[in-house]
Amino acid sequence: MNEEAEGKSARLRRHLLSLLGDELAPHDRLPTERSLAEEFGASRLTVRLVLDQLEREGRVYRVQGSGTFASEPRIAKSVELTSFSEDMRARGLRPGSLAVTEERIPAGAEVGYALGISPSAEVLHVRRVRTADGEPICLEHSYLPSALVPGTLGEALRGSLYEELAGHGLAPRRAEQTIRATVLDPADARELRVAAFSPAFLVQRTAYDARGRAVERALSLYRADRYSYELTIYRD
Amino acid sequence: MNEEAEGKSARLRRHLLSLLGDELAPHDRLPTERSLAEEFGASRLTVRLVLDQLEREGRVYRVQGSGTFASEPRIAKSVELTSFSEDMRARGLRPGSLAVTEERIPAGAEVGYALGISPSAEVLHVRRVRTADGEPICLEHSYLPSALVPGTLGEALRGSLYEELAGHGLAPRRAEQTIRATVLDPADARELRVAAFSPAFLVQRTAYDARGRAVERALSLYRADRYSYELTIYRD
DNA sequence: CCCCAGAATTGGGCTATACCATTTCGCCGA
DNA sequence: TCGGCGAAATGGTATAGCCCAATTCTGGGG
Numbered sequence: 007m008n009e010e011a012e013g014k015s016a017r018l019r020r021h022l023l024s025l026l027g028d029e030l031a032p033h034d035r036l037p038t039e040r041s042l043a044e045e046f047g048a049s050r051l052t053v054r055l056v057l058d059q060l061e062r063e064g065r066v067y068r069v070q071g072s073g074t075f076a077s078e079p080r081i082a083k084s085v086e087l088t089s090f091s092e093d094m095r096a097r098g099l100r101p102g103s104l105a106v107t108e109e110r111i112p113a114g115a116e117v118g119y120a121l122g123i124s125p126s127a128e129v130l131h132v133r134r135v136r137t138a139d140g141e142p143i144c145l146e147h148s149y150l151p152s153a154l155v156p157g158t159l160g161e162a163l164r165g166s167l168y169e170e171l172a173g174h175g176l177a178p179r180r181a182e183q184t185i186r187a188t189v190l191d192p193a194d195a196r197e198l199r200v201a202a203f204s205p206a207f208l209v210q211r212t213a214y215d216a217r218g219r220a221v222e223r224a225l226s227l228y229r230a231d232r233y234s235y236e237l238t239i240y241r242d
Numbered sequence: 243m244n245e246e247a248e249g250k251s252a253r254l255r256r257h258l259l260s261l262l263g264d265e266l267a268p269h270d271r272l273p274t275e276r277s278l279a280e281e282f283g284a285s286r287l288t289v290r291l292v293l294d295q296l297e298r299e300g301r302v303y304r305v306q307g308s309g310t311f312a313s314e315p316r317i318a319k320s321v322e323l324t325s326f327s328e329d330m331r332a333r334g335l336r337p338g339s340l341a342v343t344e345e346r347i348p349a350g351a352e353v354g355y356a357l358g359i360s361p362s363a364e365v366l367h368v369r370r371v372r373t374a375d376g377e378p379i380c381l382e383h384s385y386l387p388s389a390l391v392p393g394t395l396g397e398a399l400r401g402s403l404y405e406e407l408a409g410h411g412l413a414p415r416r417a418e419q420t421i422r423a424t425v426l427d428p429a430d431a432r433e434l435r436v437a438a439f440s441p442a443f444l445v446q447r448t449a450y451d452a453r454g455r456a457v458e459r460a461l462s463l464y465r466a467d468r469y470s471y472e473l474t475i476y477r478d
Numbered sequence: 479c480c481c482c483a484g485a486a487t488t489g490g491g492c493t494a495t496a497c498c499a500t501t502t503c504g505c506c507g508a
Numbered sequence: 509t510c511g512g513c514g515a516a517a518t519g520g521t522a523t524a525g526c527c528c529a530a531t532t533c534t535g536g537g538g
Contacts, residue, residue, distance in 0.1 A: 013520095013521065013522080014521085014522075015521075015522085032454065033453075033454065038487080038488060038489085039488075039489065040487095040488080040489095048522080048523085049522065049523045049524060049525090050523095050524085050525090051287075051522075051523075051524090052521080052522060052523080054489085054490085055521090055522095057489095062298075064416055067453065067454065068488095068489065068490090069453075069488090069489080069530085069531075070488070070489045070490065070529065070530045070531070071487075071488055071489065071529070071530035071531030071532070072487090072488065072489080072530080072531050072532070073487090073488060073489080073531090074488090074489080077454055078450070078454040179303075180300060182472070182473075183471075183472065183473055184470050184471070184472045185421070185470060185471040185472075185473075186466060186470045186471075187423040187424070187441040187442055187443045187464075187466035188423070188441050188466060189425070189441050203439075205423040205424050205425050205441055206423055207423045214314070218268070218269065218303060218311075218313055218314045228423075230422060230423035230424060234420050234421060234422045235419075235420070235421040235422075235471075236418070236419065236420045236421070237418075237419055237421075237473075249490095249491065249492080250491085250492075251491075251492090274517080274518060274519085275518080275519065276517090276518080276519095284492080284493085285492065285493045285494065285495095286493095286494090286495095287492075287493080287494090288491080288492060288493080290519085290520085291491090291492095293519095304518095304519065304520095305500085305501075305518085305519080306499065306500050306501075306518070306519045306520065307499070307500030307501030307502070307517080307518055307519065308500080308501050308502070308517090308518065308519080309501095309517090309518060309519075310518090310519075
């Protein structure tokens with residue numbers, strides 16, 4: 007092994023990101039693919055793969071015959087699979103949890119179907135009120151197949167469930183979400199400290215690991231006054 | 243030129259898509275990269291680029307040392323930049339428009355800022371009630387820089403504004419959206435034929451062309467009872 | 479002075495090859 | 509019979525180079 011464990015792609019990527027962050031204004035031309043290849047002692051294809059990635063992320067755009075250019079700075083990050091904890095930290099808020107409970111129950115029809123297991127199979131149901139800087143933002147019900155999560159999670163639930171799953175080799179790689187606009191019933195509204203019938207998001211999420219196994223089904227209610235959903239979309 | 247205008251990637255992609263659609267069950271193993279390369283007379287790198295794309299789209303997943311596999315069928319398509327018209331057609335509904343008006347007005351602070359033009363610069367404001375199978379679903383306000391869209395759009399507004407823009411070489415390539423949950427005020431509720439204070443989505447969108455010029459600012463109100471937001475998210 | 483044709487430049491697509499990292503599977507020995 | 513080890517197979521990363529397509533630059537002619 008080298009003293010450098012990372013590949014040329016990673017180094018090139020970091021170099022380009024620092025260029026984009028420090029030196030280049032939007033619509034400035036980047037060095038040409040051929041010159042980057044020479045400078046880094048890499049092949050042009052390697053350079054292209056790195057630029058492909060940056061283009062997909064919306065950081066650069068390319069014009070055939072002309073060059074590669076820095077994109078306009080983005081207001082919102084491209085849609086990513088993030089946990090509540092990561093999401094809040096990205097917004098500069100301190101994530102936490104209140105009113106945590108966990109229990110093992112039969113999956114039932116809806117959760118069983120979503121997780122691809124029998125309705126009578128046991129799931130671990132985690133119910134949490136998620137907070138940002140101590141204020142309730144989201145009422146969340148997570149259902150995990152019991153078979154995948156032995157034992158009790160306990161104190162880990164105050165933090166990030168995704169980070170806990172990753173520790174078990176169950177890092178979510180893909181999630182399907184359905185987002186609905188709704189209003190809060192009085193009981194849920196009280197938990198979130200807002201008036202009954204306030205507007206809210208209902209997010210239904212199923213998360214899958216790299217092999218496509220469903221590892222989590224979650225239903226989350228977000229206060230509309232404190233939460234908006236931001237995303238950047240690209241057309242192929 | 244050949245009689246075949248398309249490259250090997252395109253042919254390979256179509257072949258793999260038909261495999262995924264007709265022959266392969268979820269988690270079935272695809273042919274190996276090396277065998278596909280040989281079968282199609284292509285290099286392995288070309289095969290990999292096509293598989294990279296399919297992997298990003300969530301249609302296949304790869305396991306190093308093992309193979310490439312068909313993904314679980316997806317409930318929702320990956321988030322894409324689609325017009326209302328495309329979105330509704332994808333759901334099997336017939337898109338249309340009611341109560342169309344267009345006018346040229348000063349951009350104002352919010353729209354001007356979003357479009358990156360002067361608040362006093364003129365924009366074309368298009369207001370439409372969008373329908374699916376004749377039923378009102380969405381109340382939409384689009385603002386386009388006047389400089390980019392000369393003349394009047396007229397009857398074109400009954401159909402897809404994006405398709406109209408594409409005809410002017412202004413096809414949106416990227417859009418930033420903020421989605422909020424809200425309730426409808428009485429006037430908007432009446433237009434959408436629902437009760438006042440019904441839940442709804444407020445989608446604020448700015449669309450950009452390939453060069454990063456803002457080509458549209460839109461504010462849309464969607465009926466929550468008839469519209470949900472579905473997306474699939476991938477973690478890099 | 480302007481315009482246009484052709485050269486130079488730049489990204490797009492592809493080939494052929496090499497070696498590394500991880501997983502799988504069969505063979506061999508205990 | 510079972511366990512483990514190593515070879516084989518598979519995806520991951522990278523090289524060097526070719527030609528095409530689109531854009532940009534440049535110099536000569538009107």
